[in-house]
Structures are given as C-alpha cells and as structure tokens.
Amino acid sequence: MSDTRPIIEIDRLVKTFGFLPVLRQVSLSIPRGQFVALLGANGSGKSTLLRLIAGLIKPGEGEIRVGGWLIPAEAAAVRPQIGMVSHKALLYDNLTARENLRFYARLYNLPADQAEARIQELLQQVGLWKRGESLVRTFSRGMQQRLSIARALLHNPHVLLFDEPHTGLDQEAGAALDALLQSAHAAGHTIIMTTHELDRAARLAERAIIIHRGKVAYDAATTPALPVLYREITGTAPTP
Amino acid sequence: MNTPFTRVMFSIIRKDLLAELRSRELVGTMLMFALLSVLIFSFALELDRVARQEAISGVLWVTIIFGSILGLNRSMGMERDNGNMDAMLLAPISRPAIFAGKFLGNLLFTLVVGLLLLPLTTILYNISVISGWMLVILGLGIFGFCVTGTLIATMTVQTRAREALLPIALLPVALPLLLAAVKATTAILNNVPFADWGTWAQILLVIDVVYLVVCVLAFEYVIED
Numbered sequence: 001m002s003d004t005r006p007i008i009e010i011d012r013l014v015k016t017f018g019f020l021p022v023l024r025q026v027s028l029s030i031p032r033g034q035f036v037a038l039l040g041a042n043g044s045g046k047s048t049l050l051r052l053i054a055g056l057i058k059p060g061e062g063e064i065r066v067g068g069w070l071i072p073a074e075a076a077a078v079r080p081q082i083g084m085v086s087h088k089a090l091l092y093d094n095l096t097a098r099e100n101l102r103f104y105a106r107l108y109n110l111p112a113d114q115a116e117a118r119i120q121e122l123l124q125q126v127g128l129w130k131r132g133e134s135l136v137r138t139f140s141r142g143m144q145q146r147l148s149i150a151r152a153l154l155h156n157p158h159v160l161l162f163d164e165p166h167t168g169l170d171q172e173a174g175a176a177l178d179a180l181l182q183s184a185h186a187a188g189h190t191i192i193m194t195t196h197e198l199d200r201a202a203r204l205a206e207r208a209i210i211i212h213r214g215k216v217a218y219d220a221a222t223t224p225a226l227p228v229l230y231r232e233i234t235g236t237a238p239t240p
Numbered sequence: 241m242n243t244p245f246t247r248v249m250f251s252i253i254r255k256d257l258l259a260e261l262r263s264r265e266l267v268g269t270m271l272m273f274a275l276l277s278v279l280i281f282s283f284a285l286e287l288d289r290v291a292r293q294e295a296i297s298g299v300l301w302v303t304i305i306f307g308s309i310l311g312l313n314r315s316m317g318m319e320r321d322n323g324n325m326d327a328m329l330l331a332p333i334s335r336p337a338i339f340a341g342k343f344l345g346n347l348l349f350t351l352v353v354g355l356l357l358l359p360l361t362t363i364l365y366n367i368s369v370i371s372g373w374m375l376v377i378l379g380l381g382i383f384g385f386c387v388t389g390t391l392i393a394t395m396t397v398q399t400r401a402r403e404a405l406l407p408i409a410l411l412p413v414a415l416p417l418l419l420a421a422v423k424a425t426t427a428i429l430n431n432v433p434f435a436d437w438g439t440w441a442q443i444l445l446v447i448d449v450v451y452l453v454v455c456v457l458a459f460e461y462v463i464e465d
Contacts, residue, residue, distance in 0.1 A: 002285070056329055058464065076242055079332040088323035094259040107331035109243035115347040151327070 005068065006156055007190050008034045013062035015048055022048045024040070024214040025134050031193065032158070032162065035185045037201035037222065038194040039165060041212035046194040049211065050161045053192070054084050083160045085151030087167040089144040090151065091197060093137035097147050100136060101154060107154040115154075120149035126180060141184055142173025149180050152191075161182055162193035166200065178204060198227045210234065241332065245340070248333045252341025253348070259318065260349065266314045268408060270307040270353045275360065277303040282364045291365070296365055297425035301381065303357060308350045308385055309407050315346050316393040317402070329463065339459040344391040350382050365374060373428045381421035384448040388413050391455040394462050417451070420444040 004113055008030040015023040021043045030036055038046045051057045052210060053063055055075045069077040084090070092101050098119060105115035123129040127148040136144060145165060152160060162181070165172050181204055195201050201208060202222045210218035210233050217233045260266050281299045285292065319325040319342070358370050358378070359394055389410055420443045420456040427437030 022337055037423065054330055056326055056464075076332055079330060082361055084326070088326075090323045090327040092259055092324060093322065094262040094317070095255065098257060099255075103251060103255045104331065106247060107243055107328065107333055109247065109332070145370065156357060236267070 005032075006030055007067055008143070008160060009065040010053075010084055010191075011063040013049075013052065013064060014060045015045070015052060015057070016060050019074050022214055023052075023211075026211075027071055028209065028216065028219070030190060031096075032187075032190055033188050034207055035181075035191045035205045036193070036207045036208050037195075037205035038208060038211065039201060039226075039230060040237050042196075044211045046211050050163050050192065050194060053159075054161055055079060058220070062157070080155055080159045083153045083155070083157040084163070085145070085148045085160070085165050085229065086163040087165065089134045089136070089148050090146060094135060096135055097123065097139070097150075098132040098135050101151060103176070104151050104154055105161060110155065118154060119150075122153055125153075125183070126150045136210045140173070141168045142170065142176060145169060145173065145177055146180065149177075150182070153184065157189070159190045159192070162191065162195075164196070165196055166195060170198055174200075177195065198230055202226045243333045243337075245332070245334060245337045248337035248346065249341040251440040252328075252338065256315065256342075257348075258317075258344035262451065267349050267352055269314065270311045270349065271356060272369050273310055274307045274353055274357050277300050277306065278361055278364055280358065283352045292365055294396065294426065296361065296367060296369065297422050297429060299365075300357065300361055300425060304350070304354050304382065305411075305414070305418065306379075306407075307353050307384060308346075308382070308389060311349050312346055312386075312389045312393040312410075313406055314399070314402055315342065315349070316390070316397040319463050321339050323436055325463070329442070331422070335463055339394075339456055340400050342394075343386055343455075346385060348388050349387055351379070352395055354382050356433070361411065362430050367462060369428065371428060374435070376424040377421060377428065377444065380441065380444045380448055381417065384417040384444065384451050386413055387448065387451045388417075391459060391462060394459065417444065417447050420447065431460050444449045 010026055013023055013026040026049065038049065040046045042107040052059055053066065055071045055078055066078045067081050071078055092152065092226040095103065096229060097221065101119045101122065102115065110118065117126060123132050126149055128147055130145060136147065144153050165177060181191065193205065202224055205222050208218065208220065208222045208226055209216060210230060213233050278299065285295055361369050392410045392413065393406055396402045396409055399405055420440045424437055424440035424444065
C-alpha cells in the first residue's frame with residue numbers, strides 16, 4: 001500500500017531575522033510526489049522557507065516535519081531525504097564533474113561501487129557523460145546547473161528543493177532544465193521550486209503557493225491565470 | 241544515520257588536496273607571501289648576528305601567521321563562494337567532522353609553508369633555524385593557530401569584509417599562542433637549555449588542547465543559524 005501521508009507538514013511556522021519577521025504563521029501540507037511552485041516577490045520569504053525545510057536554518061516557532069521527522073530535532077533522519085539545487089552551483093570549480101559527484105557520494109555514504117554506477121547513470125541522465133572528466137570551471141552556467149541536479153539526485157532523495165534554478169540560464173539551457181525537472185517529477189520525487197517565472201511555474205508545477213509578506217496568500221492548483229492572480233495578490237508585476 | 245566521522249573527514253581533506261593540486265592557489269599564495277615577507281625583513285633589519293638571532297623568531301612567526309591567514313581566507317572562501325558549505329550541511333554528516341576535515345587540510349597546507357620557510361630563513365639570515373625542537377614548536381604553534389583560524393574564518397567568511405575581518409578577529413584570540421611560540425623559538429635559537437624554556441612548550445600544548453576542544457564544540461553553533 002502506498003504511503004498517503006504528506007511528505008512535508010508545516011504548522012504555524014514563524015521565522016524572524018533579528019527583529020524582522022520573514023515568515024508569519026505559515027502552515028502547509030505537501031503530499032508525496034507533488035510538484036509545487038513557490039512564488040512571491042523578492043524578500044517575501046520563499047528562499048527562507050526552502051532553507052527551513054532543508055534544515056539549513058532553524059525555525060523560530062512552529063513545526064516542520066519531513067517524512068514524519070521533526071526539524072531540527074531529527075535533522076539527521078531528514079537530511080538523506082532532501083536534495084537541493086540553488087541558483088549557486090554548490091560545486092567545486094577545481095574538481096571535475098565526476099570528482100564533485102564522488103565527493104558528495106562519500107558524504108552520503110554511498111558504497112564506492114554503487115556510487116560509480118550511480119554517477120555514470122546521472123551523468124548520462126543530465127547529458128554530461130562526455131564531460132565527466134572536465135573541470136567544473138570550464139562548464140557553462142547551464143551545464144553547472146545540470147550537474148548540480150545530478151548532485152542533488154545522487155542519494156535518490158524523496159524531496160527536491162529548487163531555489164530559482166533558472167537564474168542566469170538562456171532559453172535552451174532553461175528548456176533542458178525543465179525537461180530534467182519533469183523527468184524527476186515523473187520519477188516520483190516531490191519537488192518544491194521557487195521562481196519568478198509564472199508561465200514556467202504554471203507549465204511545470206501542479207500547485208502554486210504565493211507567499212506575500214511572510215504569509216501564504218494563495219495556495220491552489222496552477223492555472224493559466226496565475227500571472228493575473230499574482231498581480232492582484234502582490235500588487236507587483238511578475239518578472240517577464 | 242550520519243556518515244562515519246573518519247569517512248567525512250578524509251573525504252574533505254582529499255577534496256581540498258585535489259583542488260589545491262589543480263589550482264595551487266592556496267599554498268602558492270602562502271609561499272609567495274612568505275618568501276617576500278622574509279626577504280623584506282632581511283633587507284629591513286640590517287642587524288648584527290646577535291640582534292638578528294633575537295629578531296628572527298618574530299620574523300618567522302609573523303610570516304607564518306599572516307601567510308596562514310591568506311590560506312584560511314582562501315580555504316573557507318572556497319566553501320562559501322559556490323554555496324558548497326550549504327551542500328555539505330545538507331548531507332547526513334556530523335558538523336565536527338566538517339571542522340576536522342577543514343582544520344586538517346589547513347594544518348597540512350600551513351605546515352608545508354612553515355617547513356619550507358625554515359631552510360629559506362636559514363639561508364637568508366645565515367642562522368640555522370632547523371632543529372628537532374624547532375620542528376616541535378613549529379608544529380604546536382601552527383596546530384593551535386589553524387584550530388582557531390578554521391573556526392574564526394568560518395565566521396568571517398560569511399561577511400562582506402572577510403579578508404579584513406579575519407586578522408582583526410583572529411589575532412587577539414591567537415595572541416597567547418603566539419607569545420608562547422615566539423618565546424620558545426627565541427630560546428631554541430639562543431641554545432637555552434630545555435629546562436629553562438620547557439614551560440613555554442607546555443603552555444603551547446595546553447593552549448592547543450583547550451582551543452581544539454572549544455573550537456570543535458563551537459563549530460556547530462557557528463555554522464548553523
């Protein structure tokens with residue numbers, strides 16, 4: 001029988017930086033396998049919410065559970081379930097693509113033989129198998145982002161967090177990234193992606209959450225009318 | 241369950257060594273600084289042999305410390321620039337293992353520079369600074385400095401003015417360690433019997449142990465929000 005419990009449960013989450021409230025009483029429930037677009041203006045709290053789910057920062061008040069485990073108290077059990085791709089590459093420039101993946105495979109304690117097979121599989125999946133021995137500093141931004149996805153998928157996590165992954169990508173690289181996101185979703189990963197590109201969010205995700213002034217202002221299925229709704233809620237035009 | 245401590249620690253050291261072999265940014269910069277610094281001091285301090293013998297331990301340690309600061313900034317900057325520290329923190333690994341890996345990498349690079357500096361100083365100052373005790377004091381001094389340096393560089397690397405902030409934050413903390421190292425080095429160079437300067441070596445050892453324990457415990461709080 002499949003697990004029908006939500007993989008992510010957030011209850012009355014509050015986060016402040018100093019005296020500045022960033023998230024205010026945010027409650028969410030995300031079922032396993034869902035693709036969620038997290039939208040909002042700059043400074044609305046999207047990236048903070050992702051970093052809280054990833055366990056990179058601690059909540060002020062409220063609860064976050066991933067796979068039933070509480071963050072940060074049970075973070076050790078949560079970490080293997082999460083993969084994250086950010087607008088930064090999270091890769092070492094002076095290592096090759098394969099060396100980067102090997103390093104992270106060791107950190108995730110993958111046995112050496114399994115790790116090699118997995119690295120080969122992922123390099124093929126992201127279209128970088130011919131560049132496995134190239135230094136990351138020779139990669140274009142699009143190639144770095146694809147390798148970053150391979151890194152995030154290395155340990156086969158349940159949840160994938162994408163923090164503005166399309167930043168700095170041209171149209172072709174953006175389309176290649178979309179294809180990878182769709183294949184990860186088809187493979188059953190739960191995906192939460194922050195973005196400013198509403199058309200892309202409507203096309204890729206099945207659910208949109210708009211964060212406005214630290215609160216959930218909209219939470220429903222994606223619709224082609226998302227840009228209009230976004231403008232009405234936030235009072236700002238989305239990034240073209 | 242977390243990945244075993246030693247696997248994480250050796251993976252980080254191996255990664256740092258590999259990256260350094262490719263770029264030679266860290267040791268190369270530190271060595272160039274050390275060479276120039278010793279050269280400048282040798283021209284600036286045109287002293288007689290006795291005065292030189294008194295000044296040389298200061299020259300040696302000032303060069304090692306500032307060279308090491310350059311390396312620490314670069315080493316921790318590498319983890320911050322592309323968000324690699326976040327990627328490590330996402331992995332199921334203990335935070336002290338990250339500290340141990342980064343610290344031992346920094347220690348290794350600084351020891352290489354320190355060891356190369358000894359024959360260089362011997363040639364330029366015409367005073368033999370290579371001896372068994374000298375190596376012990378060099379090792380103890382660099383150990384303590386790299387322990388505190390790794391922790392404080394982890395903090396300062398998150399700020400905009402990290403290059404300026406690291407020496408300002410690190411030097412006062414490292415002062416007792418430097419004092420003991422300089423005193424012991426001066427005594428060794430003046431052939432003072434161990435019984436007369438051994439206390440400085442013991443103080444250095446105690447400082448190293450205390451700093452190591454404090455820094456390992458504090459690292460988790462420094463690295464996480």
